[in-house]
Amino acid sequence: MSFMARFQVLLTDYAWSDLEIERATLAAVDAELVLAEQTDVATLAGLAADADAIMTTWARVPAEVLAAAKCCRIVARLGIGLDNIDVEFASGRGMLVTNVPDYCLKEVAEHTLALILALGRKVAFYHQQTKSGGYHLAAGPALRRLEGQTLGIVGLGNIGMQVARKAGSLGFRVIASTRRAAGVLAGIECLPLDALLAQSDYVSLHVPSTPETRHLIGSAELARMKPTAYLINTSRGAVLDEQALAEALAAGRLAGAALDVQQQEPPDLSRPPFNDPRVIVTPHAAFASLEAVTELRRRASRQVADTLAGKTPENIVNYPRQGSNL
Secondary structure (H helix, E strand, O other): OOOOOOEEEEEOOOOOOOOHHHHHHHHOOOEEEEEOOOOOHHHHHHHHOOOOEEEEOOOOEOHHHHHHOOOOOEEEEOOOOOOOEOHHHHHHOOOEEEOOOOOOHHHHHHHHHHHHHHHHOOHHHHHHHHHOOOOOHHHOOOOOOOOOOEEEEEOOOHHHHHHHHHHHHOOOEEEEEOOOOOOOOOOOEEOOHHHHHHHOOEEEEOOOOOOOOOOOEOHHHHHOOOOOOEEEEOOOHHHEOHHHHHHHHHOOOOOEEEEOOOOOOOOOOOOOOOOOOOEEEOOOOOOOOHHHHHHHHHHHHHHHHHHHOOOOOOOEOOOOOOOOOO
């Protein structure tokens, strides 16, 4: 490790094959990237002691790590959600917190629609059947035309709006449950959550993970859905009570589900609901595309570089107390 760089940037974790984009962007402001080999609190706190900035993908950056980062000016999330960062504590220490709020919007919307189509047309079911040597249309449940069915979107933020537009073009009736007061697409009826659940043939979750949204969909909510309906989650695993989903499926109160996110990743695929043939599971893949990841890495690295260079970074999400590390 070189000790000639003016700044040190701690990278807690990443999900791509190299760090060329990050290193090149930071080198322009004489900043060196320091990679954490472990993401436990003690390891990150030790590395954070000398860090002028922290970049994080999924690793937790709690108060204990931020307290040790006495020189840190910015915590940059390589993604959208901020539930892995103690934003309030960072603000109190005068640290900027940034994210890339429009990252992977198109990708998640596309993945959501792919899961809806796979559920509705029984693509995954028949794929499993044919790969096991079965070639029988009658082996699956009755197929229905998707056009004209109702898609309920829970959370009409940036991704939810993308899903609504794409689903509308396929002929779905789109309804939504949202706190959004303005800017809703024409033709989308906004309903309370209970009414949305009762009317929808497909329910797609697009809310952030917060204490208020934890297990937003549990036993009571699943009981309000049609027994012919499907649930899709491409938001956060904690939004859904997985045990309640397993019980609803076992009781025949739901037709199926598609889960790209889980409370524990990877989940135990040998247990319900993940081993249920009516459930499609993808490995937190909705966000991924070469284009989206490249843009994410460049923009998050630029946020850090700009901050270290004394410039205002893109998309500050907090109001840090003046002084301290700034």
